[in-house]
Amino acid sequence: MSFDLTPKPEHKFTFGLWTVGSTGTDQFATTFPIRAGKSPADIVRLLGEVGAYGVNFHDNDLIPLDATPAETEAIKKDFRAALKETGLVVPMATTNLFSSQIFKDGAFTSNDPKVRAYALQKAMRGMDLGAEFGAKVYVFWGGREGAETDVAKDPLEGLKHFREALNFLCEYNNSQGYGYKFALEAKPNEPRGDIYLPTTGAMLGFIETLDHPEMVGVNPEMAHEHMAGLNFMHAVAQAWDAGKLFHIDLNDQNYARFDQDWRFGQQSWKQSFFLVKFLEDVGYTGSRHFDAHAFRTEDYEGVKEFARGCMRTYLIFKEKARQFNEDKELQALIAESKAEDKSMEKFSGKFSAEKAAELKAFTFDRNAIASRGLRYEKMDQMLTDLMMGLR
Ligand code: DIG
Ligand code: MN
Ligand code: MN
Numbered sequence: 001m002s003f004d005l006t007p008k009p010e011h012k013f014t015f016g017l018w019t020v021g022s023t024g025t026d027q028f029a030t031t032f033p034i035r036a037g038k039s040p041a042d043i044v045r046l047l048g049e050v051g052a053y054g055v056n057f058h059d060n061d062l063i064p065l066d067a068t069p070a071e072t073e074a075i076k077k078d079f080r081a082a083l084k085e086t087g088l089v090v091p092m093a094t095t096n097l098f099s100s101q102i103f104k105d106g107a108f109t110s111n112d113p114k115v116r117a118y119a120l121q122k123a124m125r126g127m128d129l130g131a132e133f134g135a136k137v138y139v140f141w142g143g144r145e146g147a148e149t150d151v152a153k154d155p156l157e158g159l160k161h162f163r164e165a166l167n168f169l170c171e172y173n174n175s176q177g178y179g180y181k182f183a184l185e186a187k188p189n190e191p192r193g194d195i196y197l198p199t200t201g202a203m204l205g206f207i208e209t210l211d212h213p214e215m216v217g218v219n220p221e222m223a224h225e226h227m228a229g230l231n232f233m234h235a236v237a238q239a240w241d242a243g244k245l246f247h248i249d250l251n252d253q254n255y256a257r258f259d260q261d262w263r264f265g266q267q268s269w270k271q272s273f274f275l276v277k278f279l280e281d282v283g284y285t286g287s288r289h290f291d292a293h294a295f296r297t298e299d300y301e302g303v304k305e306f307a308r309g310c311m312r313t314y315l316i317f318k319e320k321a322r323q324f325n326e327d328k329e330l331q332a333l334i335a336e337s338k339a340e341d342k343s344m345e346k347f348s349g350k351f352s353a354e355k356a357a358e359l360k361a362f363t364f365d366r367n368a369i370a371s372r373g374l375r376y377e378k379m380d381q382m383l384t385d386l387m388m389g390l391r
Pocket of ligand 3: 141185221249291
């Protein structure tokens with residue numbers, strides 16, 4: 001093997017405290033923990049050991065909901081010391097607006113004004129905490145923003161309340177001078193029957209209705225777009241095209257399953273390859289955040305293998321993307337399939353009345369055009385060979 005698979009800071013591989021710190025309970029903490037919990041400081045040390053660049057957190061991953069001021073300061077002190085010791089940074093922070101019972105019917109979109117106000121308070125305090133550790137991206141995942149029945153929850157009110165909350169928090173960001181970029185994360189369902197704004201595309205449309213759309217982008221997650229039956233790389237491409245790819249959650253998922261948050265590249269090799277190729281081809285400079293968990297079967301040595309595997313597989317696909325881009329035969333076939341056609345140039349570009357009239361009068365030989373074979377089978381098989389090390 002001639003290429004280096006050692007994770008380096010320039011790769012910007014990050015993990016949330018809740019990922020490698022997961023004690024192996026099922027997603028909804030309804031079953032026994034498999035692994036003893038680790039302190040945030042020890043989780044940072046584990047991430048330092050496997051070669052991660054950074055660590056992210058929800059407010060309550062770091063500071064338990066009912067921690068005293070003294071406990072809070074002690075935790076922060078240890079966490080800061082571990083960051084210094086390992087050199088890890090904190091690129092992203094977020095608020096847990098989904099675990100506490102108070103959010104049983106949503107946070108920003110709850111029907112209860114007290115819950116909405118409490119969620120706003122919690123988000124501001126979460127932003128304060130993240131800023132203390134240098135976070136510059138703030139994620140909003142509305143895990144409970146939704147409904148099981150529309151009988152008493154109006155989606156228009158939900159959108160209005162979510163918009164009001166984000167407009168308020170954008171102003172808070174400005175008033176505090178935190179310089180955050182907000183990244184909205186979509187998911188179609190679970191834990192709610194339906195979650196509002198279920199896909200990255202829906203979030204992109206919603207962002208344009210905000211008072212400060214320039215401050216707000218998206219945090220697409222692979223498992224979540226897959227849960228919606230979508231092509232993750234296409235969702236990411238649309239976000240990039242809109243200048244809104246502010247962060248990304250990488251993991252994996254078997255289609256038509258609950259949110260499995262598996263190790264990156266564990267299941268969907270082809271989709272993962274094209275996602276990595278896209279990020280590298282466009283020069284994405286943000287975090288490669290692995291929002292994933294090790295199998296419940298694992299001890300902490302297994303958790304380290306999980307974390308190493310996320311980064312290793314990303315680097316394998318990055319190298320395969322380089323080989324793809326340098327494969328002369330394959331690139332020639334791709335170029336051929338996208339060949340310019342000088343005769344059509346006069347119809348491309350901006351509208352003119354003359355262009356429209358000429359095009360309307362033009363005669364196309366539909367059968368001749370349709371009969372051309374596009375050789376995608378050959379190219380796709382070449383990709384398979386490349387992925388399997390046969391070219
Ligand atoms: C779940 O996919 C969500 C939460 O874990 C968190 O709020 C966000 C940040 O990665 N992803
Ligand atoms: Mn997820
Ligand atoms: Mn996520």
